[in-house]
């Protein structure tokens with residue numbers, strides 16, 4: 001489904017991503033973890049086209065994403081959330097979802113109803129998504145006035161609204177308390193249940209270990225390990241990268 | 255109607271075009287210090303078309319709008335990779351460049367013993383359209399207000415369409431907008447071009463009303479006023495810039511005893527607003543809030 005080949009991104013002298021390879025299977029929740037500054041967000045940004053890679057290829061279902069303009073990638077099937085919540089805070093919850101909305105393939109509404117946003121079928125679908133996200137009664141609230149947890153849920157709903165082939169979640173649990181993390185676990189598992197493919201970037205091990213099928217660990221932009229959650233937990237290199245050995249003391253779980 | 259009142263109102267209407275053009279650029283998230291140049295270009299083109307080529311005023315104004323739009327499009331293309339302060343400075347440079355061009359523009363003709371046409375720094379005199387058509391100040395006011403109302407109708411329909419929503423999204427957060435499938439570059443270019451058309455059209459009206467124009471009229475102070483009106487009024491709705499125009503020209507200039515202190519009061523007003531309502535009087539937040547309250551009441 002998603003195939004990343006020898007991905008490289010340099011910012012001046014900083015090698016943010018330095019030769020990354022991985023493959024995500026259809027319907028899988030794939031974890032991407034690593035210490036701070038190891039290049040996880042940069043990888044997400046490369047897949048979404050915020051940056052152009054210095055080298056390497058990103059293929060989605062065999063199609064080279066590099067040939068697709070950044071603003072067309074959502075229609076190519078890539079949706080994301082941001083590490084720091086990004087919403088149109090002066091617009092309503094509804095409008096935030098509305099812009100992201102893509103009809104299920106085969107059920108597209110004409111541009112006239114699109115233009116006026118009046119298609120009742122679509123309204124119902126959006127309302128359903130709001131209910132799923134626990135925002136059923138907040139459609140007319142300004143996104144900026146939502147509580148933190150609600151904003152995170154709205155971001156997730158927005159990513160789902162575009163019916164993507166692949167959802168990239170960049171630290172969706174950051175800043176959440178343990179109850180919210182449990183709720184998020186359920187949500188991600190429910191997404192998997194629905195057949196979605198997810199790339200999960202996360203520091204919160206409770207989430208990573210419970211929902212992912214496979215994990216790649218990054219350190220200084222390079223993959224240092226890949227495997228199931230259990231394998232990763234027992235991997236010496238990973239433990240060193242996270243908890244520091246003599247020569248690498250800067251990492252840390254935040 | 256009192257002549258003085260009519261001419262103040264006409265000036266307000268003309269400056270409203272400039273403020274609205276600044277507003278359209280602000281909506282897509284950029285600040286332009288160059289709208290006065292498109293206003294000036296429009297003025298020169300409309301003046302040339304009507305006074306030199308003898309075109310009908312409709313075509314003259316249309317040509318002014320197209321001229322303003324074309325210059326703005328060139329600016330948009332030149333600054334396609336710039337944003338923020340770099341974009342703002344580029345607009346200023348570009349505007350001064352256009353004004354420099356006007357300063358050196360000379361092609362005069364003698365019509366019935368009168369010298370007509372752009373004459374370098376002396377400007378373009380004898381734009382006699384309003385005399386030839388026997389327009390009184392109030393007649394012209396009516397024309398200008400009609401044009402402004404038509405523009406507002408267009409802008410309000412735009413405001414209700416996904417285009418404006420997309421533009422506001424691009425203005426708020428281009429990276430987020432891009433991730434939602436909106437093309438920030440296309441929105442920016444379209445809105446900058448549209449802003450040029452609005453300014454050019456307003457400039458055309460200005461030339462017809464003033465009957466004399468010169469490059470010095472289209473300096474940066476003019477643009478800064480237009481920009482300030484849009485910022486004071488707020489970016490929530492096209493009414494915002496009009497409110498800004500009204501507050502400055504309408505209130506301050508009409509109270510003649512204050513005339514000497516106008517710039518001081520205006521400056522103070524801007525400073526106060528930036529402290530208490532940094533998003534302008536009619537801010538996007540206020541408009542969203544009112545809209546959702548209105549909707550709730552009618553469900």
Ligand SMILES: Nc1ncnc2c1ncn2[C@@H]1O[C@H](COP(=O)(O)OP(=O)(O)OP(=O)(O)O)[C@@H](O)[C@H]1O
Pocket residue numbers: 011014015016034035036037038039040041042043083
């Ligand atoms: N736009 C940029 N310009 C320059 N350097 C950047 C840019 N974005 C990221 N970097 C650098 O690239 C490296 C990787 O950053 P990245 O944000 O991908 O890390 P991360 O794994 O997401 O870390 P965290 O867990 O803190 O979110 C860092 O050294 C960072 O400073």
Ligand SMILES: [Mg+2]
Pocket residue numbers: 040041042083170
């Ligand atoms: Mg990150």
